[in-house]
Amino acid sequence: MQTRRIRWHIAVFLAPAVLVYTAVMIFPLFNTLRLALFTEVDQNRIYVGLQNFRTLFFDPIWSEQFWNALGNNFWFFLVHMLVQNPIGVALAAILSHPRLRFAALYRSAIFIPTILSFVIVGFAWKLILSPLWGIAPSMLDAVGLKSLFAPWLGKEEYALTTLALVSVWQFVGIPMMLIYAALLSIPEEILEAGEIDGITGASAFWKIKLPLILPSIGIISILTFVGNFNAFDLIYVSQGALAGPDFSTDILGTFMYRTFFGFQLQLGDPHMGSAIAGAMFAIILVGVCIYLFGIQTRMRRYQM
Amino acid sequence: MNKARSNPLNTAAMHGALILYTLIALFPVFVIIINSFKTRRAIFREPLALPDAESFSLIGYQTVMKQGDFFLYFQNSLIVTVVSLAFVLLFGAMAAYALSEYKFKGNTLMGLYLALGIMIPIRIGTVAILEMMVATGLVNTLWALIFVYTAQGLPLAVFILSEFMRQVSDDLKNAGRVDGLSEYTIFFRLVLPLVRPAMATVAVFNMIPIWNDLWFPLILAPAEETKTLTLGSQVFIGQFVTDWNAVLSALSMAILPVLVLYVIFSRQLIRGITSGAVK
Numbered sequence: 271m272q273t274r275r276i277r278w279h280i281a282v283f284l285a286p287a288v289l290v291y292t293a294v295m296i297f298p299l300f301n302t303l304r305l306a307l308f309t310e311v312d313q314n315r316i317y318v319g320l321q322n323f324r325t326l327f328f329d330p331i332w333s334e335q336f337w338n339a340l341g342n343n344f345w346f347f348l349v350h351m352l353v354q355n356p357i358g359v360a361l362a363a364i365l366s367h368p369r370l371r372f373a374a375l376y377r378s379a380i381f382i383p384t385i386l387s388f389v390i391v392g393f394a395w396k397l398i399l400s401p402l403w404g405i406a407p408s409m410l411d412a413v414g415l416k417s418l419f420a421p422w423l424g425k426e427e428y429a430l431t432t433l434a435l436v437s438v439w440q441f442v443g444i445p446m447m448l449i450y451a452a453l454l455s456i457p458e459e460i461l462e463a464g465e466i467d468g469i470t471g472a473s474a475f476w477k478i479k480l481p482l483i484l485p486s487i488g489i490i491s492i493l494t495f496v497g498n499f500n501a502f503d504l505i506y507v508s509q510g511a512l513a514g515p516d517f518s519t520d521i522l523g524t525f526m527y528r529t530f531f532g533f534q535l536q537l538g539d540p541h542m543g544s545a546i547a548g549a550m551f552a553i554i555l556v557g558v559c560i561y562l563f564g565i566q567t568r569m570r571r572y573q574m
Numbered sequence: 575m576n577k578a579r580s581n582p583l584n585t586a587a588m589h590g591a592l593i594l595y596t597l598i599a600l601f602p603v604f605v606i607i608i609n610s611f612k613t614r615r616a617i618f619r620e621p622l623a624l625p626d627a628e629s630f631s632l633i634g635y636q637t638v639m640k641q642g643d644f645f646l647y648f649q650n651s652l653i654v655t656v657v658s659l660a661f662v663l664l665f666g667a668m669a670a671y672a673l674s675e676y677k678f679k680g681n682t683l684m685g686l687y688l689a690l691g692i693m694i695p696i697r698i699g700t701v702a703i704l705e706m707m708v709a710t711g712l713v714n715t716l717w718a719l720i721f722v723y724t725a726q727g728l729p730l731a732v733f734i735l736s737e738f739m740r741q742v743s744d745d746l747k748n749a750g751r752v753d754g755l756s757e758y759t760i761f762f763r764l765v766l767p768l769v770r771p772a773m774a775t776v777a778v779f780n781m782i783p784i785w786n787d788l789w790f791p792l793i794l795a796p797a798e799e800t801k802t803l804t805l806g807s808q809v810f811i812g813q814f815v816t817d818w819n820a821v822l823s824a825l826s827m828a829i830l831p832v833l834v835l836y837v838i839f840s841r842q843l844i845r846g847i848t849s850g851a852v853k
Contacts, residue, residue, distance in 0.1 A: 277676065277678065279756075279757040279758065280672050280676050280678055282668075282758075283668040283669060283671055283672035283761070284668070284669050284672045284673075284684065286661075286664075286665040286668065286669075287665040287666060287668065287669035287688065287728050287732060288669065288684075288687075288688070290661070290665065290721065290724050290725050290728065291688065291691060291725050291728050291729065293725075294696075294703065294706075294721050294722055294724070294725035295691050295694070295696055295699065295725040295726065295728075295729075296687075296690070296691070297702070297706075298699035298700075298701075298702035298703040298705075298706060299694055299696075299698055299699040299702070301699065301701075301702035301705075302698055302699045302700070302701050302702045305701055305702070357595075360591075361591075361592070361595060364588045364591060364592060365592070367588060369585075370585070370588060370589075372589075376592045376593075376596055378836075378840050379596045379599060379600055380592075380595055380596055380599045381836075381840070382599060382600060382603065382833070382836065383599050383602075383603070384782060385782055385785075385832050385833075385835075385836050386603070386786070386829060386832060387785065387786035387788070387803075387804045387807075387828065387832075388786060388788060388804075389786075389788065389804055389807050389808045389811065389828065390606075390807075390825055390828050390829055391602075393811055393821065393825055394602045394603070394605075394606050394825060395602060397606070397818075397821075397822075398602055398605060403617075403618065403621060404618075404621065405605060405621045405622065408621075408622075409622075439598070439599070442599075444778075444779070447775065447778060448775060451771055451772075451775055455771070471581075471584070485737070489733075489734070489737070492692075492693075493692075493730075496692060496693050496695070499695075500695035500697065502697070502789065503786075503787075503788050503789065506788070507788070507808065523697075526697075530700070530701070540701050543701065544701060547697075547698040547699075547700075548698075550695070550698060551694060551698055554693045554694065554695070555693060557693070558692070558693035562689075
């Protein structure tokens, strides 16, 4: 045991993951970032340095779309943080109550929207909110609020928030499940020790459970951030590649798609698409660095 | 001692909140499914009514069956999801164990390298991925999707699993070492069973995006024989957008297999989560 050997098992444990990950994810990523520095003239790739980025940020035609998509994307994220995650934590806190009956039933039912595809969710809500079908207005009518109804997906000022809430409706199960698992892993002795000291109910949640599940909440926040800045499908399915009305639901994902593959009469431009991908990469990088170095390292960990 | 935790008023409030949210979660699915069994006229006249003898109709399903090959789509989705998940869980757990258990040169760096993939949507690399799949002849095969989804799932799997593996008691592993177990045996026999709840979490996290992804099937495998259920239903609904019966039936048929899968798999998930709680 004294002599230091090469520990081959470490390499064996790491190899499959590292190989697949490098070949299919990291290499194409950097290849794409490299493509952002080129442009195509007469079917030849020409190196243009940062010209594509200059166009994206400063050319009025491009920059207006870019900042619009970026702003929308931040709003999209904010709605998720303020609505989805608190609801998820609250549901998990209720569900993890030790004597709650039917907990499994509730949990399974609430998770159902999360397993549905964007195609189903997008079309289903589009139909339900459609003034043509009239489910939403007639339900509002039943509670005397018909005047509140508007074709939300068709109005510039509401469409993005509506879609963000649809997305919240779909994904609330994920924070719920993660927090639920974290809450269940808190040992009973800790809670009982708290009870002896008179800490029960809501204060047990705020003073004992919440600090213990903070790492999970941190993970959920960063997952939400990355997921939102990567979002595309829901908006594409319900509003199309043009992210209407009048680009009011355009986020970076749909903007990249439009640029990359083209739409209607505009031809696809993989190089400008790659430049947008590069910008998305930078934004996400900043967010993740804030999490990794600003939040995660300061969080206390308890071995339970 | 437990009296303090079971106040009847509290219990009622908790059930109230849960029932309300459950209704919100299930309502759209319910509306889609009941209306898929109705005539066009009944869909518009009484959207919230259950189908009865007069309004019952299977016309939408007949259209779907005639026009789309949903069984093949379903089979493709199933193969891609199951194989990718198996790779993600196995490779991910192995790498997570290496990172959380052993001190070696470059450990932190390797962890950061693998974690990089959580923040990078793999879609950013789409141009280059497509080029690569064309060059290797994997375009329009299910393997193209399996590789992409495995690579996509690994970083998160490694991240979550190593968070959990750090919480596995060192005494247990050292006891195994004292008993002369190899590192592989310790991993597969002692550590893996203890992180089952985390594996279930990872499985949920990966299964959903893989099954539901629209982007990569569209780019890498749009051929009729490799279409996944998500892409298949998207294309179908896009074509039949004004035929409400067909659209509602197609939506219901896309919901059904997922629901069945979910019923099977949620038991395992719940068992996994609860078995982790009694440690």
